Amino acid sequence: MPGMLKIIFGNLFKKRATRLYPFEKRAPFENARGSMDFAHMENCIFCNLCAKNCPPKAITVDRANKRNALDPLRCIQCGVCAEACPKKVIEMRGQYNEPCYAKRTHVAAQVVKCAQTPPEQK
Amino acid sequence: MVKSTITFGPQHPVFPEPIQFILKVVDEKVVLAEPQIGYVHRGIEKAFELNDPKDNIFLAERICGICPAPHTTAYVRGVESLMGIEAPPRAKYIRTIMNELNRIHSHILWAGLLGDAIGFESYFMQTWNYREKVLDAIEKISGHRVTYAMNAIGGVRRDMTNEQLRGLEKTMDYVESSLENIEDVMKDYTIKKRTQGIGILTEEEARRDGAVGPTARASGISQDLRTSGYDAYGDLKFEPVVVNNCDSYGRFAVRWQELKQSIDLIRQCIVKMPSGEILTKSNNPMNGEAISRVEAPRGELFYYIKGNGSKKLERVKVRTPTFANIIPTVTMLSKGCQVADVSVIVLSMDPCISCTER
Amino acid sequence: MNFQPSILFSILLSIAAPFIGMLILGFDRKITARMQNRVGPPILQPFYDVVKLFGKSELMVKKAQILFALMFVGTLLLSTVLLCFGGDLLVIFFLISTGMIFYTLGAYSVKSGFSFIGGNRELYQMLAYEPIFMLTVFSVGLITKSFRVDQIFGLEVPLVAIIPLPLVSMMIVFLIKMQKSPFDISTAHTEIISGPMIEYSGGYLALLKIAHWYEIFLVIGIMSLFFVVPGNPVLTVVSMAAAGLAIYFVSIIIDNVTARVHWNTMLRLSAAIGITLIVVNVAIVYIVAYIAGGA
Numbered sequence: 001m002p003g004m005l006k007i008i009f010g011n012l013f014k015k016r017a018t019r020l021y022p023f024e025k026r027a028p029f030e031n032a033r034g035s036m037d038f039a040h041m042e043n044c045i046f047c048n049l050c051a052k053n054c055p056p057k058a059i060t061v062d063r064a065n066k067r068n069a070l071d072p073l074r075c076i077q078c079g080v081c082a083e084a085c086p087k088k089v090i091e092m093r094g095q096y097n098e099p100c101y102a103k104r105t106h107v108a109a110q111v112v113k114c115a116q117t118p119p120e121q122k
Numbered sequence: 123m124v125k126s127t128i129t130f131g132p133q134h135p136v137f138p139e140p141i142q143f144i145l146k147v148v149d150e151k152v153v154l155a156e157p158q159i160g161y162v163h164r165g166i167e168k169a170f171e172l173n174d175p176k177d178n179i180f181l182a183e184r185i186c187g188i189c190p191a192p193h194t195t196a197y198v199r200g201v202e203s204l205m206g207i208e209a210p211p212r213a214k215y216i217r218t219i220m221n222e223l224n225r226i227h228s229h230i231l232w233a234g235l236l237g238d239a240i241g242f243e244s245y246f247m248q249t250w251n252y253r254e255k256v257l258d259a260i261e262k263i264s265g266h267r268v269t270y271a272m273n274a275i276g277g278v279r280r281d282m283t284n285e286q287l288r289g290l291e292k293t294m295d296y297v298e299s300s301l302e303n304i305e306d307v308m309k310d311y312t313i314k315k316r317t318q319g320i321g322i323l324t325e326e327e328a329r330r331d332g333a334v335g336p337t338a339r340a341s342g343i344s345q346d347l348r349t350s351g352y353d354a355y356g357d358l359k360f361e362p363v364v365v366n367n368c369d370s371y372g373r374f375a376v377r378w379q380e381l382k383q384s385i386d387l388i389r390q391c392i393v394k395m396p397s398g399e400i401l402t403k404s405n406n407p408m409n410g411e412a413i414s415r416v417e418a419p420r421g422e423l424f425y426y427i428k429g430n431g432s433k434k435l436e437r438v439k440v441r442t443p444t445f446a447n448i449i450p451t452v453t454m455l456s457k458g459c460q461v462a463d464v465s466v467i468v469l470s471m472d473p474c475i476s477c478t479e480r
Numbered sequence: 481m482n483f484q485p486s487i488l489f490s491i492l493l494s495i496a497a498p499f500i501g502m503l504i505l506g507f508d509r510k511i512t513a514r515m516q517n518r519v520g521p522p523i524l525q526p527f528y529d530v531v532k533l534f535g536k537s538e539l540m541v542k543k544a545q546i547l548f549a550l551m552f553v554g555t556l557l558l559s560t561v562l563l564c565f566g567g568d569l570l571v572i573f574f575l576i577s578t579g580m581i582f583y584t585l586g587a588y589s590v591k592s593g594f595s596f597i598g599g600n601r602e603l604y605q606m607l608a609y610e611p612i613f614m615l616t617v618f619s620v621g622l623i624t625k626s627f628r629v630d631q632i633f634g635l636e637v638p639l640v641a642i643i644p645l646p647l648v649s650m651m652i653v654f655l656i657k658m659q660k661s662p663f664d665i666s667t668a669h670t671e672i673i674s675g676p677m678i679e680y681s682g683g684y685l686a687l688l689k690i691a692h693w694y695e696i697f698l699v700i701g702i703m704s705l706f707f708v709v710p711g712n713p714v715l716t717v718v719s720m721a722a723a724g725l726a727i728y729f730v731s732i733i734i735d736n737v738t739a740r741v742h743w744n745t746m747l748r749l750s751a752a753i754g755i756t757l758i759v760v761n762v763a764i765v766y767i768v769a770y771i772a773g774g775a
Contacts, residue, residue: 003306004737008515017517033265055177078271128593136670239670241740247516312739
């Protein structure tokens with residue numbers, strides 16, 4: 001009982017340990033695996049290694065249309081794709097995925113310089 | 123004597139996961155307890171046979187949300203022995219550190235849940251506040267708080283820098299001082315009143331019912347798989363924690379001392395950390411059978427892995443510590459406890475139901 | 481005798497009573513959160529909860545439950561009004577007990593194991609606190625030579641100066657009534673999932689919450705009667721409010737440093753500590769009076 005008394009009175013005057021989450025966010029740690037991102041699509045060679053190595057099979061590579069697609073709800077943020085990528089196209093970001101209302105596929109397309117209109121991003 | 127039936131669970135505030143105990147009570151006294159499991163079966167063992175063995179690591183990790191490190195360690199050790207390879211020493215030390223960090227966070231979580239079960243909310247909040255620092259340490263090392271994804275077949279995926287090791291040492295200092303801070307609370311009158319003499323499991327009964335982990339060690343059985351010296355445990359100095367209380371308070375005490383032991387083990391690991399490779403790559407075929415046992419925070423974790431030379435495994439069988447501890451719990455409950463003690467007794471074996479049912 | 485609270489004040493107080501209870505509960509949750517190093521809900525959270533509950537659909541297992549919930553609130557409302565108008569303490573006490581009987585009957589009226597055990601525990605709790613409560617009321621009656629609340633205002637010194645120990649015993653009653661550790665056994669959510677309240681839903685659950693606000697006001701009100709400063713209305717209001725809040729703060733501290741005990745431990749503790757203290761204090765008062773009278 002006395003031990004707890006000391007703690008609760010200490011807590012009364014301490015900075016609180018919890019955050020009001022959606023308004024205050026903690027900065028992610030270095031090397032944290034929050035979410036996956038096709039960061040450098042211009043380097044992508046569509047080798048399919050990421051899709052082949054992905055444990056939950058969340059990535060689909062479309063070589064003909066030069067597009068990669070990620071199903072964020074299947075992705076487990078393991079970072080295997082980022083390790084497997086020979087051109088370092090894929091990056092793990094520290095920030096976690098935002099909560100979402102609908103299932104949506106995240107498509108990253110390689111922008112071809114000579115094309116008239118770049119393929120639309122969904 | 124009016125005998126009534128209380129269905130304790132599967133939805134009950136004290137159980138984070140679904141398990142049901144059908145209690146026959148007379149007034150407030152429990153005369154019979156029947157466990158019902160099978161609410162969260164997910165077919166993971168079958169999925170092991172369908173996936174690629176190296177993808178299975180992430181599957182094994184998702185068997186249990188609280189102890190992913192022992193599950194993956196047991197799995198990769200089994201596959202490694204099928205392949206006939208061994209992880210490099212540095213990888214073994216990193217695995218040991220992750221396992222011990224896992225044990226620390228799991229035991230602190232358990233202490234908090236016990237506080238919640240006996241209506242001690244401030245203890246619950248305080249311990250979980252300390253646990254948060256351990257989770258932060260885990261995230262700094264592995265990149266994620268819950269699913270570490272550290273183990274790979276033949277080693278570990280991420281190396282630890284010297285900076286991370288120093289940071290870990292600081293976290294250990296913090297955790298140790300916080301535990302000392304809150305240690306007095308264990309001697310509180312009301313906590314003793316609620317745990318001492320509650321849920322008695324004698325040594326004989328523990329042996330007969332096959333109790334494992336802290337549940338067995340609190341009954342005076344010196345059984346700790348880490349003494350078999352897998353991974354880096356062979357190089358480290360430690361003695362299994364054994365307490366002779368045989369009650370819920372004994373299980374509390376065992377876990378509390380194991381927390382300190384784990385902190386000590388991590389410090390030893392940091393000092394003895396060898397340098398070198400962290401991954402042994404191999405494409406050997408997986409043929410034959412392997413049994414791999416690891417001491418999870420809740421007790422002995424058992425993996426049986428069978429390969430038939432093809433790219434996929436033929437059979438993976440998991441036996442989790444909670445499964446072994448359900449029968450001892452029923453023994454404890456059937457001794458005529460009060461309804462108020464059911465939650466304490468069930469919690470004292472630290473149930474992890476989604477582990478058990480996979 | 482010379483000081484009578486005005487009727488307008490009494491009416492206002494009886495209307496404000498549940499809201500005072502609600503505000504105290506809100507501050508309780510905030511302070512508890514701070515003690516546990518959390519942010520905590522807004523102060524008006526209990527109010528929002530009740531408003532939301534009234535908007536929910538009601539699924540009652542038995543019609544009888546509704547009657548018992550209404551009777552529970554009704555008796556508490558009546559005793560609050562009596563307290564605000566300076567009525568009879570003994571009647572207030574019996575009304576509160578009647579209310580608790582209705583609450584227990586509400587718990588027994590449904591076929592639910594947890595509700596049944598909750599009802600049982602509620603009776604155990606009554607067994608624990610009723611004697612203390614009653615003896616406290618009696619000791620107040622012995623000092624003031626009447627059970628009427630307004631008689632306390634006619635005393636020469638505050639009650640706490642004459643009988644401080646029953647106030648300590650009343651702390652046990654307070655902890656039980658406020659459902660706080662170590663005596664929150666009837667609504668223990670990790671054991672019997674809020675016990676007597678488990679089969680209530682929607683507006684009727686909200687009624688029980690409002691009844692709890694009344695309970696807070698009543699018990700704090702009765703305990704702060706010990707701090708009436710006779711002949712000084714302003715000081716009386718200040719000291720009663722301060723005492724009420726201080727008592728509540730102590731209960732929050734006790735809630736945060738103890739675990740829940742078994743019902744039999746509660747019975748033993750309340751009988752041993754609560755009743756002894758009151759008897760000792762009353763005995764001392766009489767011995768002192770005897771010596772003073774003899775001298």
